[in-house]
Amino acid sequence: MSKAARLPIIDISPWLSDDPSNAxxxxxxxxxxxxxxxxxxxxYLDISSYADPAEPEELTTLARKFFDLxxxxxxxxxxRNEDNARGYARLKENVTNGKADNHEGIDFYKPVDNPDKTKPLWGTNQWPSVPGFKEKYEAWVEKMKALGMITMHAMAVGLGxxxxEWQDLRSQVDDSFWVMRTIGYPPLPNNHDGFSCGAHKDYGCLTFLYTDPTKKALQVFMAGAKPEGLQLDEDLPVEQDKDGFWINxxxxxxxxxxxxGEMWDIWTNGLYRATLHRVVHRGTNYRIPFFFEPNFTAHVRPLDAALRIQKSGKDHGGGTxxxxxxxxxxDFLLAKVGNNFDKY
Structure with a gap:
């Protein structure tokens, strides 16, 4: 399979209205x-017609104020004040593949009924006292939740x-157990035994990452041999790996x-690939990932549409x-989150 050095850029704007002329x-x-x-x-999802770039920039300003405290x-x-999932993680408290990640962050999850901090994931979000932080971040949550539903619908059409079938899938994500992080990255020390964030796959549906200007930080793993004749930009080197290669x-x-995330891998029976990625951050900056996830109670199983494609033999994607x-x-999320943080 031929691969380019740069990921595709997809403009979501035609899906922002029901205008028949956009069909x-x-x-x-x-x-x-x-x-x-x-x-x-x-x-890359082009959301320039959906969100003012000033909005996430303001979020990074608020993050900087918090991380500078x-x-x-x-x-x-x-x-530790809550359910060991919601709140502030100090530098190197987050763990990936058994190694400490060189970043600090704050994690927020969908608010739950009858919160109980003795139950994993079932506590209350902890918000910084930085003025405007809670209001601005909650507004971004609502915008990203709406974007998640729009993108899911567009993907359902693409899957045929x-x-x-779309309405059935929609009922599995219409009360998304979303997660949002704000992450502060100091420069990764050369002698650090690990990464800013180690190689991993995301758990749920869709991740929307508002990234900082730092180049060569987010790295995506492409399985297989580097395609012959692959041309690289100077700012986009490929690092060879024994099972594939990494691109920025x-x-x-x-x-x-x-x-x-991995739920799409299951929904499509491996047709869609949840891809390894990692962060090697040499700058001092902030990133805000929003994770649009299934409902907490969603029963995720291979979709008939994906099975039809695989049966037809037209496209087997990255599946085995x-x-x-x-x-x-x-249940899947609880099993994953329990291994995310270093315990005191």
């Missing part, structure tokens, strides 16, 4: 999403789902970096041909 453009967007999910699991002030909203997903103005086992998303 052809919407179909083209859906086809592009399908291709990107089969071949990469990653793409004295450590004892930041610890007032530490993970019927209207009824550098920031593109007006875009969020979007990738699919092994049937994916259904999961209940909340």
């Amino acid at each position: 052809e453009a919407r179909t083209a967007v859906s086809a592009a999403l399908h291709s990107a999910c089969v071949n990469y699991g990653f793409f 004295p450590q004892e002030e930041k610890e007032k909203i530490a993970l 789902m019927t209207e009824k 997903a550098d920031p593109v103005p007006g875009c969020v970096v979007c990738n699919i 041909g092994t049937d994916k086992k259904p999961v209940v998303y909340g």
Whole structure:
């Protein structure tokens, strides 16, 4: 399979209205999403017609104000105060593949009924005391939740789902158990045994990452041998790996970096690939990923539309041909989050 050095850029604007004159453009967007999910699991989503760039910039300003606070002030909203999932994680508290990640962050999850901090994931979000932080971040949550539903619908069309099939899928994500992080990256020390964030796949549906201007930080793994004749930009080197190669997903103005999570891998029986990625951050900056996830109680199983494609033999994507086992998303998430943080 031929791969380019740069991930595809997909403009979501045709899906922002129901104007019948946009029908052809919407179909083209859906086809592009399908291709990107089969071949990469990653793409740039152009949201310049959906969100004012000043909004996420303001979020990074607020993040900077928080991360610049004295450590004892930041610890007032530490993970240990709640359910060990919601709140502030100090530098190197987040762990990937058994190694400490060189970043600090704050994690927020969908608010739950009858919160109980003794139950994993079932606590209350802890918000910084920085003026305007909570209001601005909650507004971004609502905007990203809406974008998640729009993108899911566009993907359903690209996958060839019927209207009824889409409505069935929609009912599994219409109360998304979303997650949002704000992450502060100091420069990665040369002697650090690990990464700014180690190689991993995301758990759920869609990740919308508002990234900082730092280049060569987010790296995406492409399985297989480097395609012959692959031409690289000077700012986009490829690092060879024994099982594939890494490319940089550098920031593109007006875009969020979007990738699919492991639930899409199950929904499509491996047709769509949840792709490994990592962060090697040499700057001092802030990133805001929003994770649009299934409902906590969603029963995730291979979709008929994906099975039809695989049966037709037209496109096998990145899957191995092994049937994916259904999961209940909340159970899957609980098992993953329990290994994310270093314990005191």
